[in-house]
Amino acid sequence: MPTIVAGRPAGEARGGRMMPERCRALAKSGKPCAAAPLPDGLCRWHSPTWEAKRREWSAKGGAQRSNANRVRKQIPDGLLTTAELRGLMGLVLKGVIAGKLEPGVATAAANVARAMIEIAKVVEVEERIAELERAAGIGRRSG
Numbered sequence: 001m002p003t004i005v006a007g008r009p010a011g012e013a014r015g016g017r018m019m020p021e022r023c024r025a026l027a028k029s030g031k032p033c034a035a036a037p038l039p040d041g042l043c044r045w046h047s048p049t050w051e052a053k054r055r056e057w058s059a060k061g062g063a064q065r066s067n068a069n070r071v072r073k074q075i076p077d078g079l080l081t082t083a084e085l086r087g088l089m090g091l092v093l094k095g096v097i098a099g100k101l102e103p104g105v106a107t108a109a110a111n112v113a114r115a116m117i118e119i120a121k122v123v124e125v126e127e128r129i130a131e132l133e134r135a136a137g138i139g140r141r142s143g
């Protein structure tokens with residue numbers, strides 16, 4: 001635990017300023033932490049008074065990460081069929097309702113699913129056109 005003089009903002013001790021603009025700690029990269037500081041001169045990621053909260057956050061983050069991994073493991077490799085995609089979105093929906101998956105993850109998954117469906121539609125139409133053209137003996141115009 002860093003030594004902080006009680007009742008005295010760290011910025012003042014360093015030379016006149018009431019509050020430092022940035023957290024006094026170093027980030028993991030070794031660069032000064034750019035986060036806004038709390039009155040003790042450290043940001044909420046570095047301040048010892050936020051330790052308990054941080055642990056809570058990282059536990060939550062860990063749970064979310066493992067949920068994301070669990071969903072990922074249920075995704076088959078390669079292309080998804082519409083049925084697979086529908087099943088996957090069902091899992092995502094269940095996860096959100098059960099509170100196991102963050103709504104943001106579900107939104108992202110839904111966006112990707114929508115994009116995949118759009119691509120599939122275009123591919124299907126192109127394949128059908130190609131088939132019709134082959135049947136009509138006209139072939140595909142290039143360009």
Ligand SMILES: [Zn+2]
Nearest residue numbers: 023033043046
């Ligand atoms: Zn910091």
